[in-house]
Amino acid sequence: MAESVKCITFIASNVPNMIKTIKQLSNEEISKLLLEHDKRVVFEKTNIIPDDYDLYYELQKYIDYKNIPNNSVLGIDIYQYSAYGEFEQTLIPFLFKKIFEMSAKACLSDHPYIFQEYSEGDFQKRFISSGDGGFLILDTPLHALLFATSLAVTLRVYNSYNMFPKLRKIIGGLTIRYAITYDKLYYFDQNYYGRAIINNARILVKDDLNRCLIDEHVHTWFTTSIGGLESLQVLTIEDIQNIYHFKQYHDAQYLEKSDYMFGEDVNRDTGIINSDVLKIGKIKSKETDITIYNLHLQVSMWLNNDDHPEQKKRMTISLGNLNTSGI
Numbered sequence: 160m161a162e163s164v165k166c167i168t169f170i171a172s173n174v175p176n177m178i179k180t181i182k183q184l185s186n187e188e189i190s191k192l193l194l195e196h197d198k199r200v201v202f203e204k205t206n207i208i209p210d211d212y213d214l215y216y217e218l219q220k221y222i223d224y225k226n227i228p229n230n231s232v233l234g235i236d237i238y239q240y241s242a243y244g245e246f247e248q249t250l251i252p253f254l255f256k257k258i259f260e261m262s263a264k265a266c267l268s269d270h271p272y273i274f275q276e277y278s279e280g281d282f283q284k285r286f287i288s289s290g291d292g293g294f295l296i297l298d299t300p301l302h303a304l305l306f307a308t309s310l311a312v313t314l315r316v317y318n319s320y321n322m323f324p325k326l327r328k329i330i331g332g333l334t335i336r337y338a339i340t341y342d343k344l345y346y347f348d349q350n351y352y353g354r355a356i357i358n359n360a361r362i363l364v365k366d367d368l369n370r371c372l373i374d375e376h377v378h379t380w381f382t383t384s385i386g387g388l389e390s391l392q393v394l395t396i397e398d399i400q401n402i403y404h405f406k407q408y409h410d411a412q413y414l415e416k417s418d419y420m421f422g423e424d425v426n427r428d429t430g431i432i433n434s435d436v437l438k439i440g441k442i443k444s445k446e447t448d449i450t451i452y453n454l455h456l457q458v459s460m461w462l463n464n465d466d467h468p469e470q471k472k473r474m475t476i477s478l479g480n481l482n483t484s485g486i
Contacts, residue, residue: 234338240291269419371479433457
C-alpha cells in the first residue's frame with residue numbers, strides 16, 4: 160500500500176455518471192478559462208510576475224471548492240499480499256473479486272432501503288483497484304461501514320473453509336485491514352482526486368495491526384446522524400429514515416423489504432451486537448492533523464447457501480479489533 164500514498168491520482172475505468180454526489184471537472188472548461196485570461200507561452204525579454212486576480216477569480220468560481228460534496232471512501236488492503244507464494248498471488252485477484260461481488264450482492268439483499276440507489280454493477284464502477292486491495296467510493300459512511308461488514312462476513316466464510324474450501328487450502332487464509340474516510344472527492348479526466356482518497360491511503364499504510372480505522376469526519380457524521388457509533392447496536396430502520404441523507408429516499412417499496420441488521424424494533428440477537436470506538440492518535444495530512452479512531456464491531460448473522468437453500472449457518476464475526484496501539 161505504500162505506493163498508493165505517493166500517488167495523487169487513481170485511474171477509474173468508468174465515468175461515474177451514476178454517482179450524483181461527485182463533482183466533475185472538465186479539461187475543456189479549464190482550458191477555455193486559461194485561453195481567455197492567460198497566455199500559453201510567453202517569451203518576453205523581461206519577465207514579470209503578472210496580476211492573476213482575473214484568472215484566480217474565474218477558476219475559483221468554476222471549481223467552487225467549498226461546495227464540492229463529501230463522499231465516503233472505504234479503503235481495503237489485503238495484508239502482506241507480497242508474502243504469498245508466486246502461484247498463490249496469481250489466484251488472489253480472482254478470490255478477491257469473488258469476495259467483493261458476494262459482498263456487493265449481500266449489501267443489496269440485506270439492506271435494500273439503504274442501498275436502493277445502487278445496483279450490482281455500480282460497486283465495480285465505484286471501485287479503484289490498487290493491486291492488493293483498493294478504494295470503494297460510496298455516498299455516506301454508513302454505506303461504507305455496511306459494505307465493510309459484508310466483506311468481513313464473506314471473508315470469514317472463506318477463511319473458515321465454508322467457501323471454496325479446496326481453494327482456501329491452496330491459497331491459505333486472507334487478512335484484510337480497512338479504513339473509512341469522509342471528505343471531498345472530485346473527478347477529472349477519468350481519474351478520481353481528493354482528500355477522501357489521499358487520507359484513506361495514508362491511514363491504511365500506517366496501520367500494521369489489521370484494524371478498521373476511521374477519520375474524524377466519519378466519527379462526526381455518525382455522531383450527528385445517529386448520536387454516535389455506539390448507537391449502531393440499537394439502531395432501527397426508522398432511525399435510518401431520519402438521517403438527513405436518507406430523507407431523499409421516497410420509494411416506499413424498499414421499506415416493505417426487511418433489513419437484516421436494522422429492523423422495526425431493537426434486536427440484539429442478530430445484526431450489530433457490539434460497537435466500540437476508541438481514539439488512537441493523529442496523522443498529518445499536508446498541514447492538517449487528522450484524528451483517527453479505531454472501530455470494532457461484532458456482527459451476528461444467519462447465512463444461507465444460495466446453491467442449497469436448505470443449508471444455513473449462524474456466524475458471528477468481528478470487523479476490526481480492539482488493539483489500541485497508536486498509529
